[in-house]
Amino acid sequence: MAVIGAGVIGSGWAARALACGLDVVAWDPASKGEQRLREAVANAWPALERVGLAKGASQQRLSFARDLPGAVADAGFVQESGPEIESLKRSLLADIDEVARPDVVIASSSSGLLPSRIQDECRHPERILVGHPFNPVYLLPLVEVVPGARTSSDAVEKAADFYRRIGMRPLNVRHEIEGYISDRLQEAIWREALHLVADGIATTEEIDDAIVYGPGLRWAFMGTFLALHLAGGEGGMRHALEQFGPALKLPWTKLQAPELTPELARRVIDGTKAQADGRSIKQLERWRDERLIQIMAVTGA
Missing domain, CATH: 1.10.1040.10 (N-(1-d-carboxylethyl)-l-norvaline Dehydrogenase; domain 2)
Incomplete structure (x- = not known):
C-alpha cells in the first residue's frame, strides 16, 4: 500500500495497514515527514496490539520513499491524504495517476470535496474515488467510498474489497455530495x-x-x-x-x-x-x- 501524505490521517492509514500485515511505502514532502510518521505509528502501536495484530505485522514493514514515483510505482493500492485543498488534490492525484500501475485504484482521504472535481485532471479518472476514513483511522472501521462521475464500478468494488481486507467497514455513498454522509x-x-x-x-x-x-x-x-x-x-x-x-x-x-x-x-x-x-x-x-x-x-x- 502506498500512503501519500503523512499527517494525522495518512499515518493512521499506515498504522492500520501495517497492523494487518501489509508492506507500506509512504511519501510526504515535509522535511520531517518520515520522523513524524514513524512517531505516530509507534504511538498507535500499543492500541493495535490490544486489538490484535495480523500475522507478519510489523512497524519494520514501513518504508519512506524519496519521491512520489518511488512510493507509488509498485503499490497495489494508493491512499492519498494530502491537505484538504481542492487545487492541491487535483494536481496531486493527477501526478499519482501518471506513475501508478494501470490496474491500481487511487483513493483520496478527502473529508468533503467532490470526487468528480478532484479526478478531473487525471488521465484515468475511472480509477479515482474518495475513501473517507475517520480519526483514528487505525481503530475506527468506517470508510465512506464515494465515486465521481467518471469512476468505474470496478474501482468501487476493488476499493471496498481492499478496505474489508484491512478490517474496515466500507459505506458506499451512492450519490456524490459535499461532506458525504x-x-x-x-x-x-x-x-x-x-x-x-x-x-x-x-x-x-x-x-x-x-x-x-x-x-x-x-x-x-x-x-x-x-x-x-x-x-x-x-x-x-x-x-x-x-x-x-x-x-x-x-x-x-x-x-x-x-x-x-x-x-x-x-x-x-x-x-x-x-x-x-x-x-x-x-x-x-x-x-x-x-x-x-x-x-x-x-x-x-
Whole structure:
C-alpha cells in the first residue's frame, strides 16, 4: 500500500495497514515527514496490539520513499491524504495517476470535496474515488467510498474489497455530495455547539458532557433513526414522528454557522485547553484509543 501524505490521517492509514500485515511505502514532502510518521505509528502501536495484530505485522514493514514515483510505482493500492485543498488534490492525484500501475485504484482521504472535481485532471479518472476514513483511522472501521462521475464500478468494488481486507467497514455513498454522509451530520452538531459557546450558553466542557453522557452513549451502537424508533414506544417511528414531528418547525437550531470571531476562537481554544488538563496530544490519543477499544469490544464494531 502506498500512503501519500503523512499527517494525522495518512499515518493512521499506515498504522492500520501495517497492523494487518501489509508492506507500506509512504511519501510526504515535509522535511520531517518520515520522523513524524514513524512517531505516530509507534504511538498507535500499543492500541493495535490490544486489538490484535495480523500475522507478519510489523512497524519494520514501513518504508519512506524519496519521491512520489518511488512510493507509488509498485503499490497495489494508493491512499492519498494530502491537505484538504481542492487545487492541491487535483494536481496531486493527477501526478499519482501518471506513475501508478494501470490496474491500481487511487483513493483520496478527502473529508468533503467532490470526487468528480478532484479526478478531473487525471488521465484515468475511472480509477479515482474518495475513501473517507475517520480519526483514528487505525481503530475506527468506517470508510465512506464515494465515486465521481467518471469512476468505474470496478474501482468501487476493488476499493471496498481492499478496505474489508484491512478490517474496515466500507459505506458506499451512492450519490456524490459535499461532506458525504457522516461529516454532514457532524458538521450540524459542530455549528450548533459553536453557537452555544458564542452565545454564552455553555462551555466547551459542558457541551461535550451533553454528548458524552447522553446521546453519545447510544450513538456507539444505535443511530439516530433506530433511537427515535424506540422513543416512539410501541408505536415505533410512526408515533415518534407524530409526537416529535411538529417540534422540527420550532426555531431550536440556527443552521447557519456563527462567525468565527477572535473572541469565539479564544473561548473554544481556552475551553479545550482546560479540558486537556495538561495532557499532550499523544497522551490524549492513547487515552482515547483505550476507551475506543473498550467500546468496540462491547459493540462488536
